[in-house]
Amino acid sequence: MTPGTRGRIPPVLLVAAVLALCVAGCANVPSGGRVVSGKPVERAEQVDDPYVRLIPVRPRPEWGPEQIVAGFLAASASFDDDHKVAREYLAGQTSWRPGLRPSVTVLSEREPPRLVKQAAPGQATVKVTGEQLGTIASDGQYRAASEHIEVTFQLAKTAQGVWRVTGLPDDERAGLLLTKVDVERALRPVNLYFFAPDQQTLVPNGIFLPVVDRRTLPSQLVRALLKGPTTWLYGAVGSAFPPGTRLRGAGVVINKDVATVDLTKEAATGSVERMSAQLSWTLRQLSEIKQWKLRIDGETVAPDGMASTQPVRAWDQNAPDGVDGQVSQTAYGIGASGYLSTLDGRVPQPVNTGPPWSLSRPAVAPDHQEAAGLGPKGDRVLTAAPLKGPVTPRTLLAASRRGARFTPPSWGRDGLMWTVETTADKSWLWARQRGRPPVRVSHWGLSGREVRAFRVARDGVRAAVIVDIDGTPQVQIGRILRGPGGKVDVGSFLPVSSELLKAKDLVWRDYGTLAVLGQKDSDTQDLPYLMPVSGSAITSLGTGSLGEPRTITAAPGMPVLVGTRTSGLNVVCKQRPTRDQFGPWVCDIPARDPTYAR
């Protein structure tokens, strides 16, 4: 050993010690350390959320005609492999091509098929009866139509000795006969976005789309969008895609969060920006797409001022809630002393000088220049302008029929003020452009019913109403069609949800949700609910006592306010903390009839 190495730790021992330390450190799960924080995953309801599929069974050889029909009807609820299993129930020559977007007859419940006739030894006729709830057209539009239906199937025994369907009912040739449960399982409500007449705001067009598998969902969605609006919104909205535009190749290709939408050359004449806006808003319903690219005939195109790869969250200026949808705004209400007041703090701050206003259910114009409201009995519509001046509200409309009342006025973003004059069995819709007298809308789809509330959506195309259907207040949505020559048609009202039994007041919270005061089956008093216009399940809002709620107001990104009456006092309730859906209601603002301007 040389003298130099003497007295040092032998390197082998050193290495062994270091290795031992390393191994001891690596082999353990950490028991301490710094706090790691992250953002919550966005859990908005997405089209591609987990879903459930029905697994069909193949026809058994021992089954009789009734069982074959029952099996066929059950199997037709499965979209796997283009209805391969359901096709096995058919005789070879029977043509039945439901495709990816079939028309659907929705039954409430399927009764067991009945064998009605066995003509020859190898022939049979089977009847199926049921209560139809409605139909879904092949464009995805649902239309409620309650009736009792009866369809017949022809069956024959094949050479192999098994029963097969040879004749389908007429309206089954290209469609399906599904129960409500089947539809809920196999079809999914999605929104397609089209431009409102102002060419700026996008309007969601809710349709039912079969979920075949999540991989083809983007292509299906885009194909549906290219087909244009459904019959419900047809004419009321416009699409930026030139007619004949189709999706090229295999459809939408998704590669690492980036989707590529390749359109045929017809799209070259359309506006890239407007098409991009429609596609962006439609594709953002799919959680796996974060960015996307637009191609026309294989060439990547980019909208002005943007990269070719655009995020799906772009195009906020075309939001259905309007550009100012996300801007913080002031809530108004009638203070205890009768003045129109702002409700920002705990104490209402009066806005107008002069004498107190004697009006209820105020509505402030989006430009904050005018306010409208109802007279004390609800039979007059009053307006006051300007807001801050010492003015007295003047009568704009007075009920001309006996016992008629007005619904609280509703301002559209275009400055139109809407209100419905209604009696117990008739109603009339009024619209007023500022500076002009009110005009009765010539085509009003609910003229034969009592209307309790009328609210026009921020996109100016849709309107939500509470309408009395056979004594039950029901929430429905209609569309406003502006025909040539200024003719306005408000109609095509469809029920949104059957979950709420009694609706009292409603307001658009945002383009996809209504805030409704009403009662669910087990409620004993009115409570605020959020009702998606897609028809999905409603959710309750907030916890705690609300007293006796009377009015509700909401705006995108703003807290929902409920005007209520507790122990003889009018107070406005607000959730604290405001962002939490189940935050408790705190009723401490002494005011009534809260409202947002936009």
Add this chain to the structure above:
Amino acid sequence: MTAAARAAGRAAGGRSVNALKRFTRRGLGTLRRVVRGAARRGYARWRRSIQVRIVTWTLCISAIVVAILGAFLMQQVSSALMDGKVKAARLQLDEGLAQVQRDLGNSAEDGTGRLDAVVNRLKARSGPSGLYEVYIRDTSDRYSDGRATNELREESVPRRLREEVRHAPTGSRSYTFGKLAYVGGDAKPERGLIVGGKSGQFELYYLFPLEQEQKTLTNVGRSLAGVGVVLVLLLAAIASLVTRQVVIPVRLAAQGAQRLAAGRLEERMRVRGEDDLARLARSFNDMAANLQDKIGELEDLSQVQRQFVSDVSHELRTPLTTIRIAADMLYENRDTFDDPAVGRSAELLQSQLERFESLLADLLEISRHDAGAATLDAESLDMRDLVLRTVGDIQGLAERKGSKVVLQLPGEPCMAEVDRRRVERILRNLLVNAVEHGEGEDIVVSVAADRDAVAVAVRDHGVGLKPGEGQMVFDRFWRADPARARTTGGTGLGLSISREDAQLHGGWLQAWGEPGSGSQFRMSLPRVAGAELRGSPLPLVPPGAGASRPLFAELEAGE
């Protein structure tokens, strides 16, 4: 393809195919050569170097050990991962089954809607999609085979698990591994863990994709492989270092021994430290010292002997001179003796005295060679002249014996730096030998020269030499026929001296012979005195003679 078509195709593409074939063959040949060369070099290194062998063995053995260890570790990691997954999966299944039972308990929904309600709740509990899939079956439902979440196909649940679950009592849980298949065009099946249980009429399966686990295992495996390779290389490097420590002294010892063998007796190894190698060095040095002593002693002894022979020769010369004078006198007066026997004795004395003198001269010459005292008195001479002169000298003797000397001389001069006296002595010796053993046959003397060397070969056709005698003829006092009287022939030292003379020139003297075919002696000398001789211009075996045995003789003689 028919035969005709094949033939046509061959004709069309024949040339290019042939060119390609040739090219390929050449390339393959080159490759084979390169590989073979590398293998040979590698094998040579393997045989020659302990270090290479030890490093290779270390590499092999440590690679095997690391591989076994890695496999074992992977097995452990994989089973631990799977255990955890299975445990979590069974807990999940328990929860799901409890949910199914609760939902069955309050059967608010009726008919077909019930299953949907149950699976919807289970789906809602499955969290973000991709974590697991659920497949539920209502055994009492004839018209559907249950419900599955997302794109899961019902075949994903293997038949064996279904059978197991179907026949198992309520409450038992089973699991297996399988492939999860999905609906949709290009969805690939992936490996998964499938747990299943039964609750009443419901069969519930949870299917967990093992993609993440596979990824983890792949990563771990890659890391292990990387670490293993590094470890094996490290071990090889360590082995290389360690063997270097051992091999370098051994190599030094080998070099020392080589030098010692080459005659550098003062060569010694350096002794460092006190370890085994130091002991080896010390032993080596001791051995070298002993050898040096012994060789020194032997040298001294042989010196003494040589000196003794030289001294004896010198000492004998003085009395011999006297005896010579007396003998000469007796010889001249032999006719005067009355008794003819005395005259005959005088003649005998004279002849033996001559012989004794020449013997003494040869002894002196050879002792001079032994003592290293022989010096070369070189001058540039034509070998042809030397040969002619020597042949002229022995012409008489040859004629007496009935032999004819045939000369084969080149046309141009064969100049070489040689000692005239010594070369003449060699030639005379060879010619006399040839005449004496030539049995009266022709004696052929050939001379040849090339760039570096000249050679003289003397060929006789006498009795020849037996195998092994080609070397022995140069031994001192060696005789082809021991029975032959010493009266004939030379002193028995002539060829020894000749060889010493040739070697003094840096040349060779070699003999070839075959019984019955005669013999040939060849002298090869460098043209420049002292230059190294690489070859001879003349063959040792005469052309036309011998087949296998002469070759043997040549090999023997060449050593």
